[in-house]
Amino acid sequence: MKLTKPPLPSQDKRWKIVDAKMRRYGYASHALIEVLHTVQECFGFLDETSLKFTAASLNVPPSKVFGVATFYNFFNLKPPGEHTCVVCMGTACYIKGAPQILDAVEKTAGIKAGETTPDGKVSVLTARCFGSCGLAPALVFDGDVTPKGKPVVAAEKIKEWMK
């Protein structure tokens, strides 16, 4: 049975990047995780449109795509906020005070880890381990690793973002 490839969901150029990735793997179903990585890199998160498009292009049932997307922690199904603060909760960070930092960050932002403020400005996330254990406790503000974090400093940064 010859399969027809679904059309790109929109004119957005990012879909071409996603399609190029799939072409590189010959639209093989085993490229699913690699493709989802590319989608997330391009769009910041995985929405229904992208999951359905991926499923149709790789000829994988949508249920399976959704299963994979929700199984792995790395994939976001909700759009991230304008700024993101990731608190590392690895063992080294944990025993050097990461819970206190998370506490301060959550209180300042008024949300729990994994949530985004209602105005969409700040997302707070936790991570398993960045491998920056030598500089524990570590935080990531908008992609920049900040070593030897302190609750007060972290809270200041969040306040700045929320202005």
Added chain:
Amino acid sequence: MITPEELHKLAQSEREAQQFATHTLNVCMAASCVSMQSDKLKEALDKEIAGRGLKDHCKVRGVGCMGLCMAGPLVSVDGGQSGRDADSTVEAASSRSSGTLYQHVTPGDAAEIVDHLGQAPIQRMECDAKQPFFAHQTKIVLENAGVIDSERIEEYIGAGGYEALSEALTAMSPSDVIRQVTVSGLRGRGGAGFPAGLKWSTVAKANPGAQKYVICNADEGDPGAFMDRSVLESDPHRVLEGMAIAGYAVGANKGYIYVRAEYPLAVSRLQKGIKQAERMGLLGNAILGTTFNFSIEIRLGAGAFVCGEETALIASVEGRRGQPRPRPPYPAEVGLWGGPTLINNVETFANIAPILRKGGEWFAKIGSPDSKGTKVFALAGRIKNAGVIEVPMGMTLREIIFDIGGGIPEGKKFKAVQTGGPSGGCIPEQFLDMPVDYESLTKAGSIMGSGGMIVMDETSCMVDVAKYFMDFCMAESCGKCIPCRVGTTQMHGLLEKITSGCATEDDLGLLEELCEMVRNTSLCGLGMTAPNPVMSTLRYFRDEYLAHIRGKCCPAGVCKIGKEHALV
């Protein structure tokens, strides 16, 4: 396409080019130092050198991890040359001159460093390169870390890289290669310590004619472990070379590296490394002009701890959910897409090239009787010198933590060291003089694991630590088998109850019963080892559990006693 002779010539010319520079400034460009702005520092040094017209005599290089992450960014001036003598012993290599080492360097210090080239070191920033942290290490896996520019294949070749692959392809049969690995006594560095030679020969013998695969497990999921990241960022070609040799030995022509997406720098260096090696004909078709083909593809992990388990990892490479399956059949017989598959850890592959270069017997002389060679550890937690170290197997915990690690900061007292991540245990003070090898650690109720060592002092509550790991296992359980999925949740609930001061001694009995049950009935390693942190803390720190239950207090002052806890 490069031939073995050309490879040799390239190595020589690279070594000569290194000696040409009057001064060399090596800036650590591993993730830890980069997050402390070592990239900007390197730019500043480059600008300073260019501005003064010193470009012909002075070389600024971005190198891999120098180990002492705590003191980063590190800069080594006129340090050891990257050319390693072919016959240099481990001792000679580890004591090689390291020139002047500067710590906590900022981009603003660039001018001052260049001012002092060839003069007395700047005392303000000097870091003692002869301190035990550096002097007591033995480097095999990390021999090039902090010495060569990890983004240039030429430097790896100059340091003797790809020599072992060339030797294997031109002068050895696959069974000769396996014999050397077997003689070396190398055991899997992923944690369980399965003899590498035995695994290799099983894959080599399995199902002749079938498509076989080599997989490198770089899904370093243990929180608190960053050795593999350091190896991949500092010396990616060493891992690629090890994998190619393994492919030749077992008869595979396709390799995958399964690496965490959380390590973007390691991923980009691997990508660069694979491209460089392909361009030179050290990977791809007809490697070094022989009939051997081997290609390597990167597969990104997506943040699932269970994917460190080999069958789950295979499922993930195939694009599925990372859920393990019962073994046997082992991946060595039925693995990726049903083909015989060799899965080894990053550090295992990193040991292969030196073993072939110097012989299995040389390797077997290092370490302890049952655990040969060296082990890379990531020291973190309440320890002065946090960073990456490599020591011979059999060194005592005391030497590692107090001599190399510099002991506990702020005059606090050592309480325990946690090894093996969520699958390991906490080792108390009375075992400090125990040699570190696979068997001793297992006897003490922990495991070697991949090499994370997290030191804890009196400010850590051991029940809280057990709860932390149980929370981890509960969240990371893939949900396929009931003992692990439900058992970890129940155990976490009981630990929650204990840490909030609402538990009775019956709960402790129930917790112990659950530990046994989950350990004996889970499907894969995650569930089987999940009770380890609880069992080891119960064994050595039972009084802390009892203080929470009977005395309703937390001796370390960590747990919030009396807080309403969620009902189990």
